[in-house]
Amino acid sequence: MQMIIKGLRIRSKSGINRLIRHLRNGDDNETIAFLRGTASDIQDMHSDALFKGAAYSVRHWIVAPHAMMDRPQMRRVLDMIAKEFEFDADRAVVVEHRKRRSTQDATELHWHVLVGEVDPVTGCVLKSSFDRVVHELVARASEYAFGHPFVAGKHTHTVIKGLRKRGMTCAADGLERTLLLMPPIPAEAFTHAQHQEKKRLGLDLPALRQIVRDATSDGTSRAGLVEALSAAGLEVKAGDKPGTWIVVNTADGILVGALHRLAGRRKSEVDMLMEPAVSTLPIQKPPTSKDHSISQELKESRAPDFTVPLQPTQPERPTVARSSFAQVAEELAVMENKASNDLLTSFPVFKPTPAVKQIKEELRDANGKLKATRDRRWDIHEQLSKAPRVQWWCYAIGLAARRRRRIQDLERALIVAEKEKQRLQISVSGRESALHREETRAKELHAEQVRDVSRKHKSAREILERIDRIRTMISEDPALADKGVAHLMSVAEMRLGRWTSPEQFTDLVSAKQP
Template sequence: MIVKESRITTKSGAGAIARHVLHGAKNEAIRVLAGSEWLLHDHMREAHREGLKYGLRHIAFNPDDAMTDEQLSAFARRLCDELHADPEHLTLVVHQKDGSTHGHLILPEWQQNHVLESRFTWMRMEKVARLEEIRLGHKLVVGRHDKAIAKALRKEGRHNAAEQVDALIPVADDAKPRAAYTSEARRITERQGFDLPALKKLVTSLWSQSDGLKAFRAALKDHSLTLREGDRKETRPGAHIIETSDGLLVGSFTRLAKVKAADFRNLLSEERSQTEDERELNIQSTRLSIRRTTVDFYNKYPIPKPSDTQPVPRKAPVLKRPKIPACRKELWLKRIADVDTLTTEPLRSTSSVHIISAKEARFRKEIRQAIAQQRAILAQQAPEATWKPLDRDKMIATWRKQLTPYQKQLRKSFDHYSVAKRDWQDAEKSRWQRLTVKATRLERRADQLFFEFLEVLRFVVQALLHIVGLRAEPPNPIRSILSEKNKPALEHFRKTYDTEFSAMADIKELDPWLNQRFDRIVQARQKRIMDWNRAHRDKKDAAQREIKRLSDLLTTKNHKVKHQVLISPYRSRSPTLFPAPNPHTRHPPPGTPSPF
C-alpha cells in the first residue's frame, strides 16, 4: 500500500482539493464515506481564525490488492490514531478508477485544542501501511523507511511484524525506492494536457533501448523531447532535466530513468570526450594573418644589430658602513671595559634581596604545592550544591504538558468503558434483550473494555512515574490482547497506585500531587548535600590544620644560607674607595671557605 501526504495552505483555500477529491472527472465512481465539502471549507475557516499556515492535511492511500470500503475506513481510523487526530472531523472519499479503488483522507490541521502532528509523518504512515498489509495478508510494499519502521515496531513490542519488515530492507542504501515525480508535478502536467506516467514510461523505454547519451538525445528528439542542464546550476551542478518542445518540464533525468547521479556524471564525461575526438580540424583556423607593409618599412624601422643589443655591464655597488658618532662610540667602549672590571665595592646592608640555595627553593616549592592541594580539598563542594535552584512553576508546567495526552487517553478509555457498562445495564432491565442474549454480549463487551481500561491505566501511571522521575524506564507498551489471567495483576496495580490514578483522573488532585512531588525532590537534594558535607567534614578539618602547619613551617624556618652581596653598577670600583674595617666585626677563623 502506497501512502502519500500533502499539506494544503490556508491562503489557497479548500476549493482545489474539494474539486479534486469530490468532483474528479476521471474517476469511474466517487463514494463519500465521511465528511462533506462544507466541512472542508469550515476547517479552512478555523485554521484562518487560529492563524495557521496550513489548514488541511491530505493523505492519499492506494492499496495493491482490493480492499472493501469497511477496510479502507478502518485503515483511515488507524491513520487518525497514529497522528492523534479526532476521527469525528475527518473527510474520507473512495475513488474507483480502472477497476481499482483508492482512498483520500482529509484531516483538519486544527484539532479543536492542538495542531495535527507533523513530525516523521511519512515514516509513521508507512508503518501503519505495513501493519495493515500484514493484518490483511497483502503483499508487503518496499518503502524508503523500512529500517526505521522495523526499529519502531520492536520498540512497541511487535517483533513478528518487525522481522517481516526487516526482510524488505535492501542491502545497499542507494537501492531504496524513489518516486519519479511528485503529485504536484503530475497535477501540473494533467492541467496542461500531458500524461506524466505515460511520459515516464516513454523515457524509461527510450533509455533502455539507447546505448549512450547521444543515441538517447536523438530518440528524445523524435518524440519532441529534449535533455538539457537544469536551471539551478549553483545549487545542483550537473543535474539535467527532460522537457517538451514547448518548454514544459517533465522531470529529472536521473529520477525518470532510475540512474544514479555518479553514473550519470560518468556518462556526461564520456560524451564530452567523444565529442572532442570527433571534432574535425578547421584548416582556416590554423592560418596566420599577414600584415601588409610599405616598400620603405624596413628602412624606417631598421632591425638592431647584435652588438647594439648587448647590455652594458654595471659596476658592483659599494656597501658603506654607517658612521657612529664619537660620543656614542666612546660610551660603547667604556661599557665594554666596565664588563671586564672586577667588582670591589659591596652593596649596603639595607638591601632586601636574598639568594637561597636550590635545595631550599625546592623545599619551599614543595610546601606551596602541598598548601595548594589542601586548599583544593577545602574548596570541594557537594555535586548538587552548585546546581541552579529548581523553578517550581516551570517544572510543574512541563510535567503537566507532558501528562496531558496521557490524561486524554485515560479519559477516553474510561468513557468507552462507561458507555459499554451503561448499555449493558440498560439491556439487563429489558427482558427481551436478556432472552435474545444481547445483554450477555454487552456484558462481555463491558468486561473486555474494563480490561483495556485497566491496561491503559497501568500504562498511564507508569508514564506519570517516569515523567516525574520515580521510574527509570519508560512505560511498557499497551498490550492489545488481554485475558482473565491478566485481571488480578491489573487489579493489584490499580490498588497499589490508587493515589496516582486519582491524580491522573482528576485535574484538581493532580496539581497538589505534583507540588508534593516537587517538594520531595527539593528535600531529597538538600538531604544529599547535607550528607555529603557531613561525610567530608573530617577531611576538611584535617586540611585546615595541615594548611596552618605548612604556613608556619614556611614562615618560621631558620635559613642558614648567607646572603650574597650585590654590587651597584653605578658606584666607583676603585680600590682606594674601600671602607675602613670595623674593629667590632667578627672575622671567620682561618681556613673557613668563602660563601661565594
C-alpha cells in the first residue's frame, strides 16, 4: 500500500451537488473538517466554469497516505500539487476526512483538495497533461520528504527522470536504489467511479477487496477459496472473457469485479489456483484384448501392459520379457505422478515476516510519539510568541519578575521539546532503515522461493514430454523397453531436440523415487 494521490475532473454538465454532499457526508466519515474554504466556494467554481462555457468545472484531488501524516505535511503536499499544476494554493478548498481504512495498518486521515478548472481572474484552464505521472511524482517526493518508505508505482522510470529534472536528485537516487528492480504494482482493483457506483448499490468495495485478498492469500485450493468467499456472501464465477474469473454478490448477483484485480495477483496465479484438482485415484491396468493394439492401450492407460498380443495383421516384432515391460511401465507411472504433482505446486505468496511486523509496530509507535512531540513544541512556540514581554512599567508594579520567569520557563520547555524531537527523529530513522533491511531480506527469500517453483515446473513439463515420447517409441518398437528407463530418457531427449549430459540423465532417472 502506498500514498495515493488521485485526481478527478468534474464535468460542468454533471452538476456539483453530489460532490458537495459527499464532502459533507458524516455517515461514512467519523469527522469532517473544512480546513480551507467552504462549500459555497465550490459552488462558485462551478458557476465560473458554466459562465466561461468550460467542459470541466472542478479539479478534485484525493490525498490518502498509508503512513501517518499531519496537517502541516498536508500543506506541503498541497504546495507541491499547486506548483505542478500551476495554480495558487490559496484558492484551493481543503477538506479533511477521518474514517477507518480497509487495511488495518493504514492511517485514518485523508484529504480532499478542490480547485476550479478555470481561473476566475485570468480565465486559464488547469494543466492536465500526464496528470497520473505527476500524481505519482508528488506521492514519491512526499514519501521522501516525510521519511515514508518508497512504494513502486506504474510509472517509476518516468518519475525518476522527473525528479532529476526538478533537482530532487537525492529522492531520485533513493527511489532508483530501492524500487527500480521491483516488479510494478498490479492494475488498480477498481476506479473511483466504480467505487461510488457500488456504494450507491450498498456495497463497500474496499472492504470486499480486502476480503478477497485475505481469502486468496490464505487459500491453497479452489475449494478453500470458494468456501472463504461464500462465508462472506460472495461467489466466484467464470467471466464472459475467456480465462477470466469474476466475483459477484451472492444475494443479488451484482458484479463486484475481476478476481485477479481484487486479489492484487497476476492472472496466471489466479488461474493456477482456480484449476480443478487432479485426480489422485490409483492407476488401473486396462483389460487385455486381442482386438486392441499396443498404441491404443498406451493412449488409454498411464501404466500400460506391454504384453498385449499384437494384431494378426501386424508384422512380427521381437518378443521382450514381461518383467521389462512391467518395470518400465511402473517407473514411468511413478515419474509421471511426481511430475504432475510438481506441476501443481503453487507459487508462494509474499507475506511480511514477524520481524517486519514487529518493526512496523515499533515504527508506528515512534511516529506517534514524534507527532505528539511536534505538536507540543508547536504549542510551546505559539505560547512563547504570544507571551507578554517585560516593559518598563512592569518594574513599577512588580510584574517584571513574573513575566520574565514565564518566558524563561517556556524557553526551557521549547529546548526540551526540540531535543526530544531530534531524539525521536533519529529513532524513527533507525527503525526505517531496519525495516528496509528486513523487507529486502524477506523479498529476496520470496524471490528465491518463486524461482525454485519455476524451476520445478519447467523440469516437470520436460519430464512429461519425455514420458509421452517414450510411450510412442515403445508402441513402435517394444524391444526398446528392455534397455531401461535411463536409455529411453536419453533417446527421448535427443528426439525432442534437446541434449542432456550423462550426469543429468542420472538426475532425471532419480525423479522416479517417491
